[in-house]
Amino acid sequence: MAQKMNVESFNLDHTKVAAPFVRIAxxxxxxxxxxxxxxxxxFCQPNKAHLEMPAVHSVEHSFAECVRNHSDAVIDFGPMGCQTGFYLIMAGEPDVPATCELVEATFNDILELDAVPAANETQCxxxxxxxxxxxxxxVRGMLAHRSEWEQVMA
Known part of the structure; x- marks a missing residue:
């Protein structure tokens, strides 16, 4: 077995996960x-697919703005460098089912947007x-697999 790394995701066997999912990192x-x-x-199966940067950037802006309409516990929402997903940091004890509901509600809000929040030179x-x-x-792709989000491993 490889030496344990300091970064949690570096210890995750990316060949054994089945995206999309929401997991405690x-x-x-x-x-x-x-x-x-x-x-x-x-969002995407590691090493098989990724989001293009304009999508990553716009999901980040949209989610970060919309999620705060549903929860005051959100600390941050940021993209992974590999472009396969995002990290959502929340205040409070882990609760995957409630977090999945929050993510789903936020994704539905994103589908209702007619513009990306703060997508201008002044705010971005x-x-x-x-x-x-x-x-x-x-987001539509994620929502199409909503019933699978809590199943992380293939």
Missing amino acids: DVKHLPKGDTLTKYDVR GWGAHHSLEAAQDA
């Missing part, structure tokens, strides 16, 4: 008693690098 119990839970919201570092259509296609 990490839980941190902070010194003052708070808990942070990091979820792996995986690369405001022209967006595609609402690509983001909505990616």
Whole structure:
């Protein structure tokens, strides 16, 4: 077996997962008693498919804005460098079923958008690098497999 790495996802056997899924990637119990839970919201099968960057960028903007209409526990939502998914960081103990409901509600909000939030030079570092259509296609793909999200391994 390979040596355990410091980064949790480097210890995940990416050949054994079955995307799309939502899984607990990490839980941190902070010194003052708070808990942070990091979820792996995986859109694409690792090493088989990926999201193009305009889709990644637009899902990131749209999700980050829309999810906060549903939960005050959201800390961050950011893309994975491999372009296969995102990390959702939440305050609180792990709850995959509730998080899946939150992700589903947010994805449905994204499908209702007529523009990517903050996709302009004033509010974004690369405001022209967006595609609402690509983001909505990616979200539709995830929602089509909603019943499978809690099954991580093939």
